[in-house]
Amino acid sequence: MASIPLFPLGNAVFPAGVLRLRIFEVRYLNLIERCVADDTPFGVVPLLAGSEIRKPEGGEVLAQAGTLVRIEEKTTPMPGLLQITCSATQRFRLRDSEQGQYGLWHGTADLLDDDPVLPVPKRLQACANALGALIAQLQRSGTPAHLMPVIPPFRLDECGWVADRWAELLPLPMEEKAALLLSSDPLHRLALIHTALGDRQLLPPDDAEQDPLAGN
Known part of the structure; x- marks a missing residue:
């Protein structure tokens, strides 16, 4: 404490x-x-x-x-x-x-303990792809490094890192962000982020329709 x-x-x-x-x-x-x-x-x-x-x-x-x-x-x-x-x-x-x-x-x-390092499963890969595309877009548009909302190293293969960056970027209610902060399961956090991205039509249709809580 x-x-x-x-x-x-x-x-x-x-x-x-x-x-x-x-x-x-x-x-x-x-x-x-x-x-x-x-x-x-x-x-x-x-x-x-x-x-x-x-x-x-x-x-x-x-x-x-x-x-x-x-x-x-x-x-x-x-x-x-x-x-x-x-x-x-x-x-x-x-x-x-x-x-x-x-x-x-x-x-x-x-x-709280640090996240375990878990790879992004196939069913949630669209979250990492969308984040990678956003980072690339910001870089191509000339966003200065000191103004980038996401900083290196870009750990796009880790559940927790991808979930946390989207949790910062998305306009989620503060109660939801607080709940994500308290979650000790990075895989579950990323599944929730997948749903939030799908609800906002930020994923390709095929990816948005998948059940993020289903198996790989």
């Missing part, structure tokens, strides 16, 4: 993902400076309700799942503004959380 500072966000980040943030609220400027000075991570937690930016009425509702991230790069374009690039490391289950005097959230969490 670990005690960690929390950053509620309107999206989820998964292990091996990249997170880029522009920080201007005082509570988070202080948090980032402390994490850089101490070389410690902070926890990103999906917001189920409320706003990323602090409002007088509050109303922030945090999911019971999140991911630790480490700050890899920090720049200060102007006073009172930080731009950071973070790498996501380990998922956690949030036991409890509380908001401090200045609006910064802290919580205690159980760290």
